[in-house]
Amino acid sequence: MIGLIAALATVALVTLLAGIPALSLPELRDALAGTGDERAALGVRHLRLPRLVLAVCGGAGLGLAGALAQDSLRNPLAGPELLGISSGAATVAAAVIVFEMPVPFTVLPFLTLAGGLLSAGVVLAVMTRLRCPPSSPVLVLAGAALSAAFGAAVTMIVTFGERQEVGAVLRFLTGSLAGSGWPSVRVALPWLAVGIPAALMLARPLNLLRTGDDLAEGAGLAVVPARAAALGLCAVLTAALVAVAGAIGFVALSAPHIARRLLGTTDARRVLPMAAVVGALLLAGADLAARLAFSPVEVSVGLWTGIVGGPVLLAVLRAQLRGSGE
């Protein structure tokens, strides 16, 4: 844990230092203090710092969102990406972008949340209808069906929009932190500030849910509301970041697995904070790579999270197929 936080701090420092112009440590201190070179101060305080804050907080939120979904459904492949929550939120946001709806920026998270909650609700409804265990892969497939439908909606939206917006929408659908300034932080941060502590407080119910519905019920947990709350919170954390940075994939799916592997335990009380740190590190690191790898051209952060998260996802899938189910 300490090592990871140190790594996160290093990434944060490099994020602030690197780029154009590259700064040295004393220059950075000056820039943060508001003294020294005017241009450097501007770059650091209005571009790099807000972006870093968003990457760290958003990444932590995504890591928690994944852990919430996986633990509450007892399904290692659950995550906002595969349950259709991300695509639901992103579809709403895409509609707002393309049709240039007069929606105040601060209201956008409410709308994306509605999209995300819709998917979460459908997944829960499918589960209730089939009376299947929450770990059933059918739920992931239902999420895939939802994603396909949302994908069609996005296509339709893009068709009705202007040709030039194709690139913008694509960038949004894979997620990018480029151009995120303090306004983005101000929109997303309140949601994350409420959502992250709330998620951390759900550790005990999540542990109970992991042991199975019957046992959880026996231990006095109201299973259905607890699961709905966990998925709802997952949607909140996802939607907040989607509203400002688009649907960044693979962080939520992979961070909890990395956290569990590092800790060697599935105890949610320890996994949740660890998943948050791993998520923050993943997203901040990926954003750094996005900025620097092909500098001065920026590649969306989603590519780099995919490079890290994709193999993790495949490994999880293999393990699940090999195992006897859960």
Next chain:
Amino acid sequence: MTGGPDLTSGGPRSSVPSPGEAGGSAGERPPALVRHFGLVMAGGIAVTGVLVMLSAAVGTTRVSPADVVAALVGHPVSELHRQVVLELRLPRALVAVVAGGCLGLAGALSQAVTRNPLASPDLTGVAAGVVFCTVSWIASGPTLGATPDQLLLQPTVVIVGGVGGAGTGWVVYALSARRRGDPVALVLTGVVVALLLGTATAFVLMLSPTSATLSAYYWFVGSLNARAWAHWAVLWPWAAITVCAALVGSSRANVLQLGDDVATGLGVDPERTRLGLFLISAVMTAGALVVVGAIAFVGLIAPHVARGLVGHDLRRVQPLSFVIGAALLCGGDLAARSVAQRPLPTGVVTAVLGAGFFMFLLLRRPVPGPSA
């Protein structure tokens, strides 16, 4: 008469089994529709024919059915109508019929090969592989000295797409090999792999030059807009080869459905047959997708409907899947052209239909446990 219906029926009719020799499940008397395979097939072809006629007639310039027929058989009609029908709408309708048919048949094949009712190319990763490779190929067009649109009209693109589809399908199949009995495991793997490839595709689109991005994107969304004889020329050779191969192999595929042990006992090498049929289905999918773009779920819906109508004998299911796929895509295109003021991409219509149908299948299935 009209080109469409003839083409759909030409191949299949040769392999229609006589009612007496229905293979597979002998014993109980099959339901009425199963016995009347010829009637069902004729009905499907008739519906497709009507849809082709409608496609030729409906649009900004309305052409009366009589004029459509006149234009098709070469009787004198007004030059405008002749051009609209023969140069714009007929190739489009034909492409829709054959591509939809190929997708439907490919779905029937892959469902039979994997003995998995959910294994349509969209859900096994085959389609995602085709899309990823095709997008990469055409987006690199400017470096190859050709525009994306030119590349889409060369036969090589089908090979590229076919390799991508077959490769991805193989990876998915191998990954899920440990849980072969579980239909959900294969599809789950396919969905995950498709998610990864989808991200990769988006990146190829974003990293390529803007002009290439736009062409590739408009291909990618799946549409029959502006499909002309040039597209038809790319489509039909592959379609003809793969459809014939599939129909020839249908009795072997039937045997495969009975399980590997029975197949071996009957002198069919299960692994080789599976591989062969799988390759056919991948190339068939690639041929269709390259021409019409990433149109989803036709391969899931068509075989299910076909099996519901005529039972499980692949010698019947395959031709009927072709016809139903053709009708679906042709009808979907007609709907996409006429519901909104602006023509929607056909892929939107099939995706909405297909996502609903997929959901329906999931909800209808008996509850599969995680280790089912």
